[in-house]
Amino acid sequence: MSATRTAPAPATAPGTGAPDEPATTALRRAARRRGTRRSLLFHVSSLALLVVILYPAVWMVMSTFKPSNQIVGSVSPVPSTVTLDNYVTALGGIGGVPFWTFVTNSLVLAVASVVGVLVSCSITAYAFARISFPGRQVFFAGMIATMLLPFHVVIIPQYIVFNELGLVNTYWPLLLGKFLAADAFFVFLMIQFMRGLPGELDEAARIDGAGHPRIFVSIMLPLMQPALVTSAIFAFIWSWNDFFGPLLYLKSPRMFTMPIALRAYVDQTSTSDYGAQMAMAVLALLPVMLFFFAFQRHLVGGVATQGLKG
Amino acid sequence: MAAPAATTDPGRVRATQRKKRADTRAGYAFLSPWLIGFVALTAGPMIASLYLSFTDYNLFSDPRFTGLENYQRLFADPNFVQAAKITVTYVLLGTPVKLIAALAVAMLLNNARRGQGFYRSAFYLPSLIGGSVSIAIVWKAMFIDDGIVARVSELVGGGPAGSGGWVGDPGRTMPMLILLTVWQFGAPMVIFLAGLKQVPGELYEAAAVDGAGPVRRFLRITLPMLSPVLFFNLLLETIHAFQIFNSAFIISGGTGGPARSTLFYTLYLYFRGFRDFQMGYASAMAWVLVVVVGLVTLVLFRTSKAWVHYSGGNR
Numbered sequence: 199m200s201a202t203r204t205a206p207a208p209a210t211a212p213g214t215g216a217p218d219e220p221a222t223t224a225l226r227r228a229a230r231r232r233g234t235r236r237s238l239l240f241h242v243s244s245l246a247l248l249v250v251i252l253y254p255a256v257w258m259v260m261s262t263f264k265p266s267n268q269i270v271g272s273v274s275p276v277p278s279t280v281t282l283d284n285y286v287t288a289l290g291g292i293g294g295v296p297f298w299t300f301v302t303n304s305l306v307l308a309v310a311s312v313v314g315v316l317v318s319c320s321i322t323a324y325a326f327a328r329i330s331f332p333g334r335q336v337f338f339a340g341m342i343a344t345m346l347l348p349f350h351v352v353i354i355p356q357y358i359v360f361n362e363l364g365l366v367n368t369y370w371p372l373l374l375g376k377f378l379a380a381d382a383f384f385v386f387l388m389i390q391f392m393r394g395l396p397g398e399l400d401e402a403a404r405i406d407g408a409g410h411p412r413i414f415v416s417i418m419l420p421l422m423q424p425a426l427v428t429s430a431i432f433a434f435i436w437s438w439n440d441f442f443g444p445l446l447y448l449k450s451p452r453m454f455t456m457p458i459a460l461r462a463y464v465d466q467t468s469t470s471d472y473g474a475q476m477a478m479a480v481l482a483l484l485p486v487m488l489f490f491f492a493f494q495r496h497l498v499g500g501v502a503t504q505g506l507k508g
Numbered sequence: 509m510a511a512p513a514a515t516t517d518p519g520r521v522r523a524t525q526r527k528k529r530a531d532t533r534a535g536y537a538f539l540s541p542w543l544i545g546f547v548a549l550t551a552g553p554m555i556a557s558l559y560l561s562f563t564d565y566n567l568f569s570d571p572r573f574t575g576l577e578n579y580q581r582l583f584a585d586p587n588f589v590q591a592a593k594i595t596v597t598y599v600l601l602g603t604p605v606k607l608i609a610a611l612a613v614a615m616l617l618n619n620a621r622r623g624q625g626f627y628r629s630a631f632y633l634p635s636l637i638g639g640s641v642s643i644a645i646v647w648k649a650m651f652i653d654d655g656i657v658a659r660v661s662e663l664v665g666g667g668p669a670g671s672g673g674w675v676g677d678p679g680r681t682m683p684m685l686i687l688l689t690v691w692q693f694g695a696p697m698v699i700f701l702a703g704l705k706q707v708p709g710e711l712y713e714a715a716a717v718d719g720a721g722p723v724r725r726f727l728r729i730t731l732p733m734l735s736p737v738l739f740f741n742l743l744l745e746t747i748h749a750f751q752i753f754n755s756a757f758i759i760s761g762g763t764g765g766p767a768r769s770t771l772f773y774t775l776y777l778y779f780r781g782f783r784d785f786q787m788g789y790a791s792a793m794a795w796v797l798v799v800v801v802g803l804v805t806l807v808l809f810r811t812s813k814a815w816v817h818y819s820g821g822n823r
Contacts, residue, residue, distance in 0.1 A: 237622065240619065243616060251633075254634075255633070255637075273656050322538070325534075347798065351795060353781075355556035355560065374545075377541070378544055378545025409530075410531075411534075435636065439639060441753075442753060465761065465762070
C-alpha cells in the first residue's frame with residue numbers, strides 16, 4: 199500500500215473532546231477548558247519551534263529564486279524579484295559535463311544500492327533470525343560491533359586493494375559493500391522485524407517439508423515487506439547523499455554523483471555565485487524531499503524501531 | 509524454540525542430528541554474503557591497517573616497517589593535537605546539547621493528542637538532510653559575511669563578525685557546526701518518543717496521587733524508564749560525532765580552515781591518507797580513533813550499569 203499521508207493541519211481543532219463516562223457537565227467543561235489551554239500552549243510552542251527548525255530549508259529554497267547578489271545577507275526568505283536564472287545556470291552543467299549526467303550517475307548508484315541492500319541484508323537477517331547454527335551468537339556480536347566501528351579503519355586498505363585492482367574511478371568500490379550486507383543497520387532492522395513474526399509459520403512449513411530457501415522466499419519475504427520498504431528508502435537516500443565514498447573513488451567528472459559534482463561546482467565558482475550553488479543544492483535534495491513527503495511514516499517508524507529492544 | 513524432547517530412540521536422535529546438520533549448512537549458506545563481506549571488507553582491512561600503521565607506505569613503493577614511529581610522530585604533530593582537541597570539544601559540547609534538545613522536544617510532543625505525527629515528521633526532516641553537501645552549502649551561505657546569523661547575533665549584542673562572517677572567524681566555526689548538529693535533533697527525538705510511549709501511564713497517576721510534582725515525576729519516573737533509550741542515543745550520537753566530516757569539509761572549502769579551526773580528526777586523516785598519500789600515518793590515526801571510540805564505548809557500557817534501568821518485563 200502506498201502510504202502517502204498528508205500531514206494533518208496543525209493548530210486546528212484543539213480539545214479533542216474524547217467521549218468519556220458521564221460526569222457532571224460543569225466538571226467536564228472545566229476539564230475541557232484546561233485541555234484547550236494546554237493544547238493551545240502546545241501548538242504555540244511547537245509552531246514557534248517549527249518556524250526555527252524549518253527556516254534554513256525554506257530560506258534555501260526561496261533563495262534560489264533571488265538574484266544571485268541578493269542571497270547572502272537577506273534575512274527574509276521572500277524574494278523581492280523572482281528569477282529563474284539560477285536554475286538555468288545550474289542546469290548548464292559543470293566543466294562541459296551536462297547536469298543530467300550527474301543525476302543519472304546518482305540514480306544508477308542509488309538503485310543498484312537498493313537492490314544490493316535488499317537482497318544481501320534480507321538473506322543475512324534470515325540466517326540470524328530464523329536458523330540456529332553454531333557460531334551464530336559470535337557472528338551476531340561481530341555484526342553489531344561493525345555498527346559502532348569507525349569506518350576509517352578499513353578505508354585505507356580497501357582503497358589500496360581497489361587501487362591495485364584498477365577499480366578506482368569505477369562504481370565497484372561503492373557498490374560491493376551493498377551486495378555483501380556490509381551495512382549492519384539494515385540487517386539489524388530486518389532481524390528485529392523477523393523476530394516479531396510468529397515462529398509457527400516456519401514450523402508448519404518445515405513439517406510440510408519446505409527447506410529454508412523455500413521458507414525464506416515464500417513466507418518471510420512477503421511478510422517482511424514493511425521492513426523491506428523502509429530499508430529501500432533509507433538505502434536510496436543514503437546512497438544519494440553519500441559524499442565520502444564518491445570523494446575517494448570517483449575521479450573523472452563524467453563519473454561524478456550529485457554531491458561531489460556540487461562540491462566541484464562550489465570550488466570552481468569562486469564565492470560570488472551563491473544563486474546557482476543554492477539552486478544546484480536544492481536540485482540535489484529534491485529526490486530526498488520527495489521520498490520524505492511520500493514515505494515519512496516509514497522513515498520515522500524505521501528510526502523509532504531501531505532504538506528499542508536490541 | 510520448543511525444547512528438544514529427551515528421547516532414547518536412536519532413530520529419533522539421528523533424525524534430529526540430521527536436521528541440526530541441515531540447519532548448520534543452511535545457516536552458513538544464508539550467512540555467506542555477509543560473512544564474505546565481513547572478512548573481505550571489515551576484518552581483513554582492519555588487520556591490514558593495523559600492520560600499515562607500523563610502516564611507512566605511500567602507495568607507490570613497498571611499505572617499510574618503522575615500528576612505533578608513526579604513533580610517536582602523531583603525538584608530536586601539532587596538527588594532530590589540534591584535530592584531536594577540536595573533535596573532542598565538538599563531541600563534548602554538541603552531543604549533550606543535541607540530546608537535551610531531542611529529549612525536551614520529545615516530552616513536549618508526547619503530551620499532544622493532535623498534530624503529533626505532523627510535528628514529529630517535520631522535526632525529523634533535518635536529520636534526513638542535515639549531513640548532505642547541500643545543507644552544508646546552505647549553512648555556509650547563512651553564516652558567511654553579513655548573513656542572517658551574523659545579523660541576528662549582532663542584534664542580540666554579539667560582537668560584529670569580521671570579514672567572512674562566522675565562517676571566517678576561527679572562534680565561531682565551532683558554534684556554527686554545533687548548531688548544525690543540534691539542528692538535526694530529530695532522529696534521537698523520534699527514538700525518545702518511542703521510548704516515552706512505553707512508559708506505563710499508571711506510574712504517573714500513582715505518583716500524582718502521592719503528590720509528586722512534575723520535576724519529581726521527571727526525575728523519578730521518566731528518566732529511569734527512559735534510560736535504556738537514553739543510553740542508546742548517547743552511544744550512537746557520541747560515536748557519530750567523532751566522525752564529523754562532510755559539513756566541516758564543505759564549509760571550509762576542503763581546507764580545515766580558518767586557522768585550522770575546522771580541522772576535525774577525520775578531515776586530517778583524509779588529508780594525510782588521500783592528499784599526501786601517507787597511508788601508514790593515516791592508518792595509525794585511524795587506529796587511535798578506533799581505540800578512543802572503543803574506550804568511550806566501554807566506559808559508557810560500564811557506567812551504564814549504574815544508571816540504566818532495564819525493567820523486568822522487557823527483553
